[in-house]
Ligand SMILES: CSC[C@H]1O[C@@H](n2cnc3c(O)ncnc32)[C@H](O)[C@@H]1O
């Protein structure tokens with residue numbers, strides 16, 4: 001066995017407890033083979049081929065960013081302070097009309113760099129030029145569920161059908177890429193931006209192909225109301241009628257859910273990806289996270305794109321989810337620290353149907369080592385509290401995915417950080433020039 005050992009740290013276990021333990025990884029298999037408490041009796045394991053020092057640190061499952069548009073890093077700070085619909089129509093969609101596959105690759109590299117540097121090892125991405133995003137995931141060493149986002153409003157039937165077909169083709173062709181670290185999904189943008197016939201056809205074909213469905217659902221009241229007015233049913237009932245609810249499917253947002261929708265999500269096993277920063281920035285509303293969890297819905301966390309966040313740091317999302325969850329429930333005990341940590345780890349992996357999210361023997365070797373030796377993390381009464389309320393992405397010291405070290409002592413090993421930043425900044429500047437002269 002080619003063994004990597006993470007030594008000297010405190011390890012966050014799947015039950016939320018924290019113990020002093022060493023984690024041994026089989027790098028060839030990309031799996032954790034042993035989590036050994038330092039107090040354990042018995043024969044010490046053989047020396048590892050390589051070690052990662054975790055002294056003074058907390059070893060946690062790699063964080064999962066369960067909903068983003070990673071190449072939107074190029075549009076970070078491009079258009080702020082508007083609600084969703086005008087933001088998309090007046091600013092974002094015109095800019096995206098000028099995006100090239102090279103831009104998407106440059107933006108995805110920047111996003112991958114940012115995620116590795118903040119301890120994220122897996123993400124779900126809905127965007128365009130997904131072959132280029134897949135190349136970045138492969139090079140960066142991350143894990144992802146990818147899909148081409150379909151929008152049919154404003155398109156004639158032939159173009160709309162072609163967009164649906166592209167999403168299905170991407171889902172079939174990229175599934176299993178990057179040594180199986182890439183999985184895919186059929187990704188219609190939303191229930192209002194994709195026409196009913198295209199949703200129906202696409203979901204049916206996704207079912208035949210055995211790929212999940214991922215879409216934006218119940219994000220704003222402006223999106224829910226027309227569905228109720230035109231169809232006489234709420235969005236989740238419509239999604240169910242389309243065949244889009246199931247244990248492999250995951251919907252972003254779920255802010256405005258009511259009238260039995262939470263129970264339908266729970267009964268069908270459909271996961272919800274909560275994106276608190278994006279929901280606050282676009283003033284979309286407050287998702288009822290405590291009620292969703294109490295009903296048994298799998299809730300994950302997502303940053304959404306960097307243009308509505310404005311970063312890809314899942315630590316921020318944990319803190320925002322805990323804070324906003326309390327406000328939404330009008331209850332300071334709602335959405336506690338342990339809940340948001342679970343949502344960012346096991347909840348995310350389960351929602352995306354990807355391995356990882358737990359540090360235990362047999363699990364995927366996806367983890368992050370968080371340095372606790374910092375003023376804002378002193379003293380350590382409760383390490384789980386720190387993860388939720390005080391730690392930042394910049395506290396992550398090492399990041400490991402599939403048994404490979406992606407970042408060691410804050411040096412990213414799989415990407416050339418300076419070149420990625422420079423390239424993305426140039427691509428973003430050229431993009432904006434093209435938009436301005438269009
Ligand atoms: C068709 S690819 C994905 C599409 O989604 C847009 N987008 C970014 N953030 C959001 C959001 O919060 N709600 C809905 N749509 C969003 C993105 O710009 C792409 O056009």
Ligand SMILES: [Zn+2]
Nearest residue numbers: 216252304305
């Ligand atoms: Zn989104």
